[in-house]
Amino acid sequence: MESKKLTAKDLIHTGIYTAICAVLCCAIAMTGVIPIMMVLLVVFVPILTGIPYMMFLTKVDKFGMILILNVLMGALMWVTGMSYYALIVGTIAGLAAEFIYRAGAYKSKRLGILAYAVSGLYCWANYFGIFFNADAYFSTRQNFGQEYIDSVTSMLPVWMCPVLFVVDILCGIIGGWIGAKVLKKHFEKAGIT
């Protein structure tokens, strides 16, 4: 019965964990109304979605699941009004994560953490609008008050882009590590994984 094709069960698992990650992202992103939190989203989102994601990775044993999760997350970001960058970067990052996790035969925990860190890059992509197209980005948000715009733009000059990339990867690794620990503490004992 070992087949390489995705079964309905795999697809359903993908859907479930996408939903959990999306709800978490949404809840965290709501704090973006405070300017400093807007920047710190790139810290909190990877750390907190680590737990469901590592759980998701224990269900993955075929090619394509990580990619589908990332494409759907990117699409959800797009529909909820971030930007289409998340979809593009998310797709590429998902493919990369897929290959990383496959290198460990879908079992290695370390590679799993790395794959999580890479696939979380869609979070970083959400800032592209501010970096490369700031005028257009804020023209639709004029009524937040000039203060908000100033504080966000002053915190996000263009050189912050690579910095946030590194921060995102690092937080992804931390989040993945926390996720793996929580998994070990709670789920492996209970036999859910």
Added chain:
Amino acid sequence: MEYRLDRNVHSLLDPRTKLLLLFTSSVFVVGNAGEKQMFVFYWILVFLPVLLLFAEKEWKFGFVAIAIYVGSYFAQMALQHDLNSLESALALMLYIVTKILPTVILARYIVKSTKVSEFLAAMHRMHVSDKLTIPISVIFRFFPTVAEESRSINDAMRMRGIEMGSKKATEAVEYRMVPLIASCSIIGEELSAAAMTRGLEVGEKRSCIWNIRFGVIDFIIIFFCLVCFIWWGIGRFFV
């Protein structure tokens, strides 16, 4: 052979039209493309979802949505100038409400009025792979479940005195996240077992009892969406 069911008369739009409308709404209302030039279309897109909701006889939700929208719209207008940071955060919140709410209503309409099998059949006709449509339908099935589970877990944790924002923040997060994931994963197992018994795994072409086809209203809305994009394109590239 086609079946005529009450349900088909009831549902006004084809799933494909609904998705097109959702896409249009997310580009022009949430994404705010075109701005001033799209003024008329913007307002049509804001109020169309409520009308659709009324067509589904969802009176209560529709009126609540209108009240929230109008309230936050005018509050936001009042908060336009010289804001301190607290007011700015409030204005931002209201702004997000006015942007997101129409699409939320539309999404609610779509979830309410579309059967999963209807959605899958429509997607199949558009030659979208099962690999995307099955996860998407699971996501829509799962959003309310996640919200409900987290609400009851939140209650249980409050009873134990573990609150968000208390000193042990990591504990507060861990004690919510772990039960949530555990229960969601169990629900997932059940869901996939249920799907298996309905023959999702067979791999043959699925038949669908609902009669899916475009009607007059579908064509009007599709035409409207196309006009939106064309008008936007004209303004963007020719003016």
